[in-house]
Amino acid sequence: MSTAPETPAPPKPTRIAPIVTLDAKFFWDAADRGEFLGERCGQCKAFRFPPRPMCPHCHSLTREEVKLSGHGTVHGWTIPRHPPPFGFKEAPIVVIVQLDEGFRMVSNLVGVAYHDVRQDMPVEVDFEPTMGNHKVPVFRPRSAS
Amino acid sequence: MSKRRFQDAAIAGIGHTEYSKASGRSELQLAAECAKAACDDAGISPHDIDGMITFTIDNNDEIMLARCLGVKDLAYTTRIPGGGAAAAATIYQAMAMVNAGLCKHVLIWRAMNERSQYRFGQNPNQQMMAFQSGNGTGSLLWCVPYGAMTPASWGALQAARYMHRFGITNRDLAFVSVQQRAYAANNPDAWFYGKPITLEDHQASKWIQEPWLRLLDCCQESDGGVAVLVTSLQRARDMKQKPVRIVGATQSIPYNVEVISNYYHEDLTEMPEAKGTAKRLWEQTGLGPQDMQAAMIYDAFSPHVLLQLEAFGFCRPGEAAGFVKSGGMALDGVLPTNTNGGLSGEAYIHGMNSMIEGVRQIRGTSHNQVTRRSVEHVLVSSGMAGAVLGKA
Ligand SMILES: [Zn+2]
Numbered sequence: 001m002s003t004a005p006e007t008p009a010p011p012k013p014t015r016i017a018p019i020v021t022l023d024a025k026f027f028w029d030a031a032d033r034g035e036f037l038g039e040r041c042g043q044c045k046a047f048r049f050p051p052r053p054m055c056p057h058c059h060s061l062t063r064e065e066v067k068l069s070g071h072g073t074v075h076g077w078t079i080p081r082h083p084p085p086f087g088f089k090e091a092p093i094v095v096i097v098q099l100d101e102g103f104r105m106v107s108n109l110v111g112v113a114y115h116d117v118r119q120d121m122p123v124e125v126d127f128e129p130t131m132g133n134h135k136v137p138v139f140r141p142r143s144a145s
Numbered sequence: 146m147s148k149r150r151f152q153d154a155a156i157a158g159i160g161h162t163e164y165s166k167a168s169g170r171s172e173l174q175l176a177a178e179c180a181k182a183a184c185d186d187a188g189i190s191p192h193d194i195d196g197m198i199t200f201t202i203d204n205n206d207e208i209m210l211a212r213c214l215g216v217k218d219l220a221y222t223t224r225i226p227g228g229g230a231a232a233a234a235t236i237y238q239a240m241a242m243v244n245a246g247l248c249k250h251v252l253i254w255r256a257m258n259e260r261s262q263y264r265f266g267q268n269p270n271q272q273m274m275a276f277q278s279g280n281g282t283g284s285l286l287w288c289v290p291y292g293a294m295t296p297a298s299w300g301a302l303q304a305a306r307y308m309h310r311f312g313i314t315n316r317d318l319a320f321v322s323v324q325q326r327a328y329a330a331n332n333p334d335a336w337f338y339g340k341p342i343t344l345e346d347h348q349a350s351k352w353i354q355e356p357w358l359r360l361l362d363c364c365q366e367s368d369g370g371v372a373v374l375v376t377s378l379q380r381a382r383d384m385k386q387k388p389v390r391i392v393g394a395t396q397s398i399p400y401n402v403e404v405i406s407n408y409y410h411e412d413l414t415e416m417p418e419a420k421g422t423a424k425r426l427w428e429q430t431g432l433g434p435q436d437m438q439a440a441m442i443y444d445a446f447s448p449h450v451l452l453q454l455e456a457f458g459f460c461r462p463g464e465a466a467g468f469v470k471s472g473g474m475a476l477d478g479v480l481p482t483n484t485n486g487g488l489s490g491e492a493y494i495h496g497m498n499s500m501i502e503g504v505r506q507i508r509g510t511s512h513n514q515v516t517r518r519s520v521e522h523v524l525v526s527s528g529m530a531g532a533v534l535g536k537a
Contacts, residue, residue: 019286049409050284056400076305076413078298081352082360085292086268091355092292096302096408104408106288106302114355119309136290 013129014087018136024051026065031135036125038068038101049103070125071142072099074109077117087131093117097139111140149246154239155381155388155537158187158374159501164336164492167261168368176205176256177213179370184214187374188385189250194374196221196242196251200231200495203255210254221248227404227529229443230418232496234530237394239375249376255497256370264366268294284406296445297363299405301354304448306413308357311463313451315359319347320469321447322361322489327475329486332512336365337490362447364488371497373504378537387537389507392522393430394532397421404529414463416449419456422531427458430533432522434458437533439506439515440480440524441499444487450474453526454482477517481506484513496527503534 020028030037040047041055042062054061075098079091093109109117110126123139130136160182162168162175184191191214197207201224211219221242225231232255239251259265269289285299293299307313326342329335342361350360381388399417401410410417427433434457442453451465459480460468468474474482485491485502492498503525505511514520522535 015292016290018290021286050287076302076309076408078293078301078305078357079352079355080292080295080298080301081355083267083295085294085298088292094288094291094293094298094302096306096413106291106293106406106408108291119306130290138291 013131014089015128015130015136016087017130017132017134023053027051028134030065031127031137034127034135036068036070036137037065038099038103040064040066047101047103049105068125069100071122072097072139073120073122074117075104075120077109077119079114095123095139097123108138109140110138151244152246153378154243154375154391155378156373156391156504156534157376157381157384157386157388158183158185158189159372159504160184160186161334161371161494161498161501162256162369164334164367164369164494164498165260166336166366166368168258172256172258172262173205173209173213175258175368175370176210176254176372179256179372180210180214180252180254183252183372183374186386187376189374191215192217194250194252195219196239196248198223198225198235198238198251198253200224200228200235200255201226202228203257205254205256221251229445229496230404230527230529232443232500232527232530233394233525233532234396234527235497236373236375236391236500236525236532237396237530239373240391240394240532243375243377249380251375253373253375253497254370255495257495258368259493260366260368265296266363266366284403284409288406296405297353297358300446300449301357303405303407303413304357304446304452307415307452308448310414311466313448313466315356315362316344316348317466317470318362318447319344320466321444321450321474322347324469324474325444325483325487325490328484328513329490332486332491334512335486335491336367337486357448358446361489364445364493367492367494369492369494369498371494371501373497373501382537387508389504390535390537392432392533392535393426394530395422395425395429396530397425398529416452416456416528418529419453419526419531422526422529423457426531426533432533437480437522437524438518438520439484439503440482440526441485441503442482442524443496443499443527444483444489447489449528450482453528457524457526457531476513476515481513481515484511484515500525507534507536
């Protein structure tokens with residue numbers, strides 16, 4: 001009756017899923033597919049973040065969802081020690097990423113030790129799974145190229 | 146012809162409950178008690194309140210509070226978004242209603258069991274996950290999946306670039322906390338009455354957000370209520386207390402600025418909302434930083450005191466840490482600041498307890514009264530809003 005041992009299933013993700021609003025759905029849907037998209041105005045082409053229905057410059061309602069370079073720098077960072085953030089086995093490194101496209105977002109820096117975090121260090125996008133089979137963009141150090 | 150005409154506004158009464166970690170009664174009772182205390186202080190009947198202002202996130206219904214107080218005929222109610230940024234904005238709106246001749250007696254209140262019923266400092270629960278509009282916290286949903294789930298994490302991210310740029314270490318922040326706790330130690334209303342801290346205590350307290358904020362850089366979580374009664378200067382002159390004039394008050398929310406997940410504006414080494422508030426306030430009053438004899442500055446986290454000291458022009462960019470270290474905030478310093486002990490030393494009633502300390506300094510009734518010079522003007526700031534209080 002015994003069956004051959006199977007590869008153990010990878011641990012279930014414990015990171016909480018993103019909170020999805022209608023105006024940001026494209027962003028999180030893209031992340032689920034492993035794509036990093038930004039929003040810019042269909043008329044004047046200005047990027048905006050957080051996503052919103054109207055361009056603050058020309059007030060156009062047309063939006064373009066464009067693939068981002070995924071490159072940026074660490075603009076600011078912190079390590080939440082107490083209370084331990086829900087869903088993380090180890091304290092994450094929370095960062096504000098300054099993206100090459102000229103806007104910022106909050107994310108995590110992964111693949112680096114706490115003491116190696118540097119302000120303005122170059123990073124590139126990656127993805128990590130969340131509960132409920134979703135993904136969120138995170139960043140890891142980018143080698144100079 | 147309208148009978149309305151511009152009227153100067155004044156604070157005629159202040160009231161508060163005890164500050165605790167477990168009030169043992171409903172938030173509505175706290176609100177009613179502090180409101181009654183403010184009316185008693187002014188010497189008016191709560192029946193005559195005709196305007197009511199609070200924060201969007203105050204849990205008390207204004208009608209239920211009005212029913213407790215027996216308010217006869219309410220002419221105006223409103224709520225202000227932005228969490229604690231609303232603190233000085235309540236004074237701004239009350240002033241405007243009185244200036245416009247639309248209200249006679251405006252009650253401001255903030256009452257909460259923020260320690261015993263729910264805790265702002267903990268990870269969000271299901272109820273708090275509703276990061277909806279109105280609270281001025283619209284971008285928190287972009288933080289939460291990354292483990293930035295508490296005000297301290299959002300505040301640390303906000304301060305990181307500033308501290309990095311100017312080489313401000315966590316040890317430098319200790320001077321803010323030590324000074325505020327020294328004030329609290331001498332203030333019988335303060336939770337930390339009789340409990341000063343040393344620089345070593347600060348440095349030994351646990352990391353909340355490494356490497357920026359330790360426990361002793363953070364405001365408390367508190368239960369309690371604070372109320373303020375605003376009326377016209379003319380009417381206030383006939384009331385019980387010496388009136389405290391609202392010399393000016395304003396708000397500023399520059400483009401791309403929001404309350405705490407505030408990472409999208411141009412320069413993260415400054416606080417543009419406080420700079421905007423300062424600009425309007427100094428223009429409106431014809432006064433400047435040199436005219437203030439004390440300041441009450443919203444101190445959710447110690448770096449935000451430094452950022453506001455710079456934004457209001459008390460220090461140049463990057464120099465506030467040195468200002469505080471050399472005793473600038475002390476009673477004998479250039480600008481006695483948060484003389485009640487602030488939100489870290491006295492209590493966290495969402496900034497309102499520091500607003501009423503500003504009133505006390507003008508009245509001359511603070512437990513840490515500035516006596517080296519006559520207190521003509523006090524700045525009260527909650528970053529996105531500010532007011533100058535003065536002698537009548
Ligand atoms: Zn546009």
